[in-house]
Amino acid sequence: MTVDELHRARQEYDALVARGLKLDLxxxxxxPRQLDLANGMLEQPGEHVxxxxxxxxxxxxxxxxxxxxxxxxxxxxxxxxxxLAAGNSSLELMHDAIVFALLGVVPGAxxxxxxxxxxxxxxxxxxxxxFAVCERFGIKMAPVPMTPDGPDMDVVERLVAADxxxxxxxxxxxxxxxxxxxxxxxxxxxxxxxxxxxxxFRIFWDNAxxxxxxxxxxxxxxxxxxxxxxxxxxxxxxxxxxxxKITFAGSGVAFFGSSPANIAWWLSHTSKRSIGPDxxxxxxxxxxxxxxxxxxxxxxxxxxxxxxKFEVVDKILTAELGGTGLASWTSPAGGYFITLRVPPGxxxxxxxxxxxxxxxxxxAGASHPYGDDPDDRTIRIAPTYPEPPELEAAISGLATCxxxxxxxxxxxx
Amino acid sequence: MTVDELHRARQEYDALVARGLKLDLxxxxxxPRQLDLANGMLEQPGEHVxxxxxxxxxxxxxxxxxxxxxxxxxxxxxxxxxxLAAGNSSLELMHDAIVFALLGVVPGAxxxxxxxxxxxxxxxxxxxxxFAVCERFGIKMAPVPMTPDGPDMDVVERLVAADxxxxxxxxxxxxxxxxxxxxxxxxxxxxxxxxxxxxxFRIFWDNAxxxxxxxxxxxxxxxxxxxxxxxxxxxxxxxxxxxxKITFAGSGVAFFGSSPANIAWWLSHTSKRSIGPDxxxxxxxxxxxxxxxxxxxxxxxxxxxxxxKFEVVDKILTAELGGTGLASWTSPAGGYFITLRVPPGxxxxxxxxxxxxxxxxxxAGASHPYGDDPDDRTIRIAPTYPEPPELEAAISGLATCxxxxxxxxxxxx
Numbered sequence: 072m073t074v075d076e077l078h079r080a081r082q083e084y085d086a087l088v089a090r091g092l093k094l095d096l097x098x099x100x101x102x103p104r105q106l107d108l109a110n111g112m113l114e115q116p117g118e119h120v121x122x123x124x125x126x127x128x129x130x131x132x133x134x135x136x137x138x139x140x141x142x143x144x145x146x147x148x149x150x151x152x153x154x155l156a157a158g159n160s161s162l163e164l165m166h167d168a169i170v171f172a173l174l175g176v177v178p179g180a181x182x183x184x185x186x187x188x189x190x191x192x193x194x195x196x197x198x199x200x201x202f203a204v205c206e207r208f209g210i211k212m213a214p215v216p217m218t219p220d221g222p223d224m225d226v227v228e229r230l231v232a233a234d235x236x237x238x239x240x241x242x243x244x245x246x247x248x249x250x251x252x253x254x255x256x257x258x259x260x261x262x263x264x265x266x267x268x269x270x271x272f273r274i275f276w277d278n279a280x281x282x283x284x285x286x287x288x289x290x291x292x293x294x295x296x297x298x299x300x301x302x303x304x305x306x307x308x309x310x311x312x313x314x315x316k317i318t319f320a321g322s323g324v325a326f327f328g329s330s331p332a333n334i335a336w337w338l339s340h341t342s343k344r345s346i347g348p349d350x351x352x353x354x355x356x357x358x359x360x361x362x363x364x365x366x367x368x369x370x371x372x373x374x375x376x377x378x379x380k381f382e383v384v385d386k387i388l389t390a391e392l393g394g395t396g397l398a399s400w401t402s403p404a405g406g407y408f409i410t411l412r413v414p415p416g417x418x419x420x421x422x423x424x425x426x427x428x429x430x431x432x433x434x435a436g437a438s439h440p441y442g443d444d445p446d447d448r449t450i451r452i453a454p455t456y457p458e459p460p461e462l463e464a465a466i467s468g469l470a471t472c473x474x475x476x477x478x479x480x481x482x483x484x
Numbered sequence: 485m486t487v488d489e490l491h492r493a494r495q496e497y498d499a500l501v502a503r504g505l506k507l508d509l510x511x512x513x514x515x516p517r518q519l520d521l522a523n524g525m526l527e528q529p530g531e532h533v534x535x536x537x538x539x540x541x542x543x544x545x546x547x548x549x550x551x552x553x554x555x556x557x558x559x560x561x562x563x564x565x566x567x568l569a570a571g572n573s574s575l576e577l578m579h580d581a582i583v584f585a586l587l588g589v590v591p592g593a594x595x596x597x598x599x600x601x602x603x604x605x606x607x608x609x610x611x612x613x614x615f616a617v618c619e620r621f622g623i624k625m626a627p628v629p630m631t632p633d634g635p636d637m638d639v640v641e642r643l644v645a646a647d648x649x650x651x652x653x654x655x656x657x658x659x660x661x662x663x664x665x666x667x668x669x670x671x672x673x674x675x676x677x678x679x680x681x682x683x684x685f686r687i688f689w690d691n692a693x694x695x696x697x698x699x700x701x702x703x704x705x706x707x708x709x710x711x712x713x714x715x716x717x718x719x720x721x722x723x724x725x726x727x728x729k730i731t732f733a734g735s736g737v738a739f740f741g742s743s744p745a746n747i748a749w750w751l752s753h754t755s756k757r758s759i760g761p762d763x764x765x766x767x768x769x770x771x772x773x774x775x776x777x778x779x780x781x782x783x784x785x786x787x788x789x790x791x792x793k794f795e796v797v798d799k800i801l802t803a804e805l806g807g808t809g810l811a812s813w814t815s816p817a818g819g820y821f822i823t824l825r826v827p828p829g830x831x832x833x834x835x836x837x838x839x840x841x842x843x844x845x846x847x848a849g850a851s852h853p854y855g856d857d858p859d860d861r862t863i864r865i866a867p868t869y870p871e872p873p874e875l876e877a878a879i880s881g882l883a884t885c886x887x888x889x890x891x892x893x894x895x896x897x
Contacts, residue, residue, distance in 0.1 A: 098543070106532075106541040113764075116527045119519075128519040128732040130511070158571055159762045166757040170583050174598070174621055185587065185598050200756075207756045208587055319541040322764045343613075343620045344579040349572045351526075351735045352762065 080478040083471050084424065092429035094465040099248070099407040100456040101320050108372050109318040112359045119351060127350035133342055136353040139324065145363055146281045147312045148294045149328030154310075155337070157348050161313035161325040165275055166204050168309055168327075171340040172238070172273070173208060178306045178332045180271035184238060191275075192230060192240035194222035196410060196438030196449050198248040201241040201277070205440070212440035213237070217247070221254035224261045235268035239275055245292050246280040249410045249438055249451040251403020256293045263298035263307070274299075276310045280406040282370045283316060285378045289367075290404060296328065305330040314356060316407065317369065324353055380454040383462050384409050391470035397477040398470075400452075410438075411450040411469075417476045418447045424472035430465050493884075493891040497837065500884045505842035507878040512661070512820040513869040514733050521785050522731040525772045532764060540763035546755055549766040552737060558776055559694045560725045561707045562741030567723075568750070570761050574726035574738040578688055579617050581722055581740075584753040585651070585686070586621060591719045591745045593684035597651060604688075605643060605653035607635040609823060609851030609862050611661040614654040614690070618853070625853035626650070630660070634667035637674045648681035652688055658705050659693040662823045662851055662864040664816020669706045676711035676720070687712075689723045693819040695783045696729060698791045702780075703817060709741065718743040727769060729820065730782065737766050793867040796875050797822050804883035810890040811883075813865075823851075824863040824882075830889050831860045837885035843878050 119128050122138050134140075135156025144151045157164060171177070173185040190211040193202060197217075205212050213230065216223045221244065231237050242262070244254040254262075262274055276295055284290060299307045310328035317323065327337060360366045385402055388411070392398040400411045413421055418435035425432050433451045436442040452469075454462055532541050535551050547553075548569025557564045570577055584590070586598040603624040606615060610630075618625050626643065629636045634657065644650050655675070657667040667675075675687055689708055697703060712720045723741035730736065740750060773779045798815055801824070805811040813824045826834055831848035838845050846864045849855040865882075867875055 100543055103539060103542075106539065109541075110530065110532075113532060114529045116529065117523065119523075119526060126516060126519065128522075128734060129516075130513055130728075130733045132734070160758045163758050170587065174583065174586060203756050207753070315543075319764065320543045321541060321545070321760050322762045340620070343616050345573045345576050347734050349735045349762065349765065351732065352765065 074482070077478040077482045080471075080475040084428070084475045087428045087468050087471050092464060092468060094429060094457060094461055094468075095431045096453050096457070096465055097431050097433050098456075099316070099453045101316060102376065102456050102458065104458075105373055105376055105455070106319060108369065108376070109359065112318055112355045115355055115358050118354055118358060121350070121354065127354050130346040132347045132350050133338060133345065135324075135348055136350055136357060138357050139353045140326070142357065142360055142363055142366055143312065143314075143326055146366065147278055147310055147326060147328055149296055149310050153331060153334055154326055154328040155334065156353055157325045157327060159321065159323055159325065159349075159352070160315065161277065161279065161311045162200055164311055164325050164327045165201070165277065167340075168273075168275070168337070169204060169208060169210070171337070172271075175336070175340060177271050177273070178336050187236065189236050189238045190234065192222070192227060192237060193440045194241065195440070196249050196444075196451070197241060198243060198277070199433070199437040199442075201275070202440045214440055215240075217250055217252055219252060221252060221258035224258055224265075228261065228265045231265060231267040231269070231272060233268060237267070238269050238271060239273045241275050241277065243277045243279055244295070245278060245290060246283060246403055246406025248279065248406065249408040249449075251401050251406050251408065251410070253290055253404070254292055259293035259295050260298060263295055263304065264302045272307060274308050276308055278310060278312045279316070281312055282366060283407065284370065284405045285374050285381055286404055288404060296330075300330065306333050309333065317366070317373070318356060318359065322352060324356055377455055379459060380462055381409065383459050384452060384454050384466050387463060387466040388470060391467060392473060395474070395477070397473050407453060407455055409452040409454060411452055413448050413450060413473055414477060414480065415446045415448050417473075417480060418444060418450050420476045421450060421469070421472045424475060425469055428468050428472065430468050432469070487895070490891040490895045493888040496884050497841065497888045500841045500881050505877060505881060507842060507870060507874055507881070508844045509866050509870070509878055510844050510846050511869075512729070512866045514729060515789065515869050515871065517789055517871075518786055518868070519732060521782065521789075522772065525731055525768045528768055528771050531767055531771060534763070534767065540767050543759040545760045545763050546751060546758065548737075548761055549763055549770060551770045552766045553739070555770065555773055555776055555779055556725065556727075556739055559779065560691055560723055560739060560741055562709060562723050566744060566747055567739055567741040568747065569766055570738045570740060572734060572736055572738065572762075572765070573728070574690065574692065574724045575613055577724055577738050577740045578614070578690065580753075581688070581750070582617060582621060582623070584750070585684075588749070588753060590684050590686070591749050600649065602649050602651045603647065605635070605640060605650060606853045607654065608853070609662050609857075609864070610654060611656060611690070612846070612850040612855075614688070615853045627853055628653075630663055630665055632665060634665060634671035637671055637678075641674065641678045644678060644680040644682070644685060646681060650680070651682050651684060652686045654688050654690065656690045656692055657708070658691060658703060659696060659816055659819025661692065661819065662821040662862075664814050664819045664821065664823070666703050666817070667705055672706035672708050673711060676708055676717065677715045685720060687721050689721055691723060691725045692729070694725055695779060696820065697783065697818045698787050698794055699817055701817065709743070713743065719746050722746065730779070730786070731769060731772065735765060737769055790868055792872060793875055794822065796872050797865060797867050797879050800876060800879040801883060804880060805886060808887070808890070810886050820866060820868055822865040822867060824865055825861050826863060826886055827890060827893065828859045828861050830886075830893060831857060831863050833889045834863060834882070834885045837888060838882055841881050841885065843881050845882070
């Protein structure tokens with residue numbers, strides 16, 4: 072790169088700043104057009120009785136509406152009677168699972184997790200809100216590198232076999248946040264069968280994107296809950312899912328699935344906390360989605376809105392950064408995110424430059440525990456919220472920032 | 485009482501059993517007719533935008549919808565910007581307040597509550613679900629007798645001044661569960677001003693029946709949150725409320741109010757747990773209730789359904805037990821419950837006899853910590869769910885059981 076190239080990169084950036092953009096790629100939010108597809112949920116006057124004749128306006132029904140659990144059972148790979156339907160957030164359920172294990176005694180444990188220092192394994196890059204829950208409660212986090220097949224299982228197996236204070240691992244097994252990785256059958260099998268020093272080890276299986284395919288291929292993963300039970304570890308797996316990125320982000324329904332012993336333990340806690348979830352909202356979901364086929368049809372309509380946005384990102388990054396050696400990026404077949412990798416030591420600078428140009432990105436490092444990406448090279452792009460023209464402007468601007476930071480780094484080095 | 489009287493009491497009971505009743509007075513559940521009054525909440529096709537123009541279908545808005553908080557601010561005696569609107573259960577909020585204080589550090593505390601043995605004061609009779617949360621987390625419970633003015637403040641003041649491990653007290657200040665007691669201004673003033681050995685002492689102010697008047701008199705209580713702040717204890721009070729017994733029991737909205745420091749602390753936890761409450765359900769409440777006057781009008785309609793049931797209970801108990809010396813009962817001006825007091829040592833026997841005759845009551849003792857009513861004389865009657873004819877049958881049957889247990893006791897003694 073020549074001095075001229077640095078000069079040109081600066082000029083391009085100045086021109087970008089001068090445009091006065093105000094664009095937000097920070098979070099995985101559905102767009103208004105996606106939400107519109109679920110407006111049928113708002114049009115069900117008077118409905119308030121379940122298939123079993125229960126008045127859903129009243130208290131009760133802690134397990135959630137059976138007919139809704141039936142719609143999601145296959146997608147989440149959990150038998151209906153081991154799957155609970157709860158409130159509007161699966162993050163809440165993950166948080167509460169940790170709280171209940173900290174303050175109660177999870178099946179297989181000898182004592183409360185709160186009574187000693189514990190550690191969770193965190194495949195990186197991963198989901199910042201998982202890490203934030205651990206950090207809040209003082210749970211130590213040990214990063215594990217992701218591979219194209221999921222977490223590096225050699226590392227996972229070594230760590231969990233050695234240390235009984237390692238109590239859990241965060242996994243987003245399908246279209247992972249942020250890489251879009253799909254766990255291979257071998258990875259799932261090794262998670263199900265590995266020996267753990269902790270008898271109360273738990274896999275937090277956040278299957279957030281179970282049905283969020285971008286193409287007509289419905290990627291399947293191995294059935295961790297069944298495999299673990301089959302291999303003598305029935306209580307190892309906590310499955311989480313939600314309809315937040317299916318119907319309404321703020322008014323979806325979250326799911327918790329696990330072994331019978333874990334479900335009984337879960338209900339023993341939640342029965343002290345609540346007299347039941349909002350069953351009317353669960354009924355709205357049943358009336359709107361109808362069945363597993365209805366869910367599939369709805370997801371295809373969503374994919375038709377989302378896929379072009381992923382294509383825009385790929386097209387612009389290819390046009391503006393392809394062959395420069397300054398960046399690589401993922402092309403996931405589903406989920407909500409694209410990971411952009413820039414040269415080591417550049418991610419924070421790129422995000423800062425983008426902010427200076429009115430383009431808000433998830434903070435660099437957010438995909439790592441404690442916000443610390445040791446290579447400082449991972450940037451998460453959330454393309455779903457903006458409409459394509461805004462998205463084009465944002466990604467093109469982001470590419471301008473990458474070129475400038477790259478040129479500055481080369482000039483300095 | 486003669487042998488003849490015992491014989492007659494047994495005959496009456498046998499006749500009651502022979503009727504094969506199946507009636508349930510266990511829980512404070514709204515009746516279907518009460519719920520029908522809120523069916524307008526189910527008839528708002530397409531509504532999804534807030535007064536500020538926010539799309540409520542999406543993530544966000546952790547504090548809850550401002551226009552809904554404004555409707556409930558006066559009723560709960562909390563300024564709007566210190567009042568949060570959350571999910572469908574205030575019990576959840578109380579549970580979580582304890583969890584956050586166990587695992588975090590509440591303002592004024594030196595350490596987490598989980599790190600030492602702590603105690604809550606429990607005015608008795610009280611609400612079994614409060615006690616169940618404490619029991620679940622191993623929090624010791626110290627009973628405090630209720631007086632007609634609220635908890636016996638001489639006892640409360642002595643205990644909290646002496647023991648820094650006493651961290652909280654459960655209060656249902658208006659139309660208390662189960663006695664229907666209204667805290668006097670002096671009681672509230674003493675709660676606000678008393679000296680506590682614990683710098684992190686909290687009053688759990690469960691104002692569940694703030695607007696649940698049975699007559700046209702809108703009983704008011706003193707403003708604890710304001711008084712505590714005025715007297716140098718701004719962070720002492722956690723206010724809880726909900727619309728569960730106003731709109732739909734399972735699909736209401738719960739509220740948390742407190743000092744600015746406590747609200748910041750609360751949000752620092754809940755922001756790790758959730759990306760916001762179900763704001764569409766909050767909007768439904770706004771559209772349906774409209775404003776504080778709309779809330780008042782709705783509560784009058786509910787009172788017109790509930791008041792006759794309380795009158796039925798009083799009428800039948802008077803006719804069947806008046807002057808027998810076997811029972812006394814409360815005549816509350818609001819709330820959801822009537823307390824029936826039977827001779828010492830008789831409550832469990834009465835509840836068992838009633839169960840034998842197909843009349844389900846809240847377990848005797850439930851109104852005391854650990855289910856232990858030392859005098860075994862308190863029975864909670866929840867009259868709202870059955871319609872008047874069933875309620876008459878249930879209360880008349882209950883009176884038969886009281887007479888039989890009384891006669892048996894006298895014959896044995």
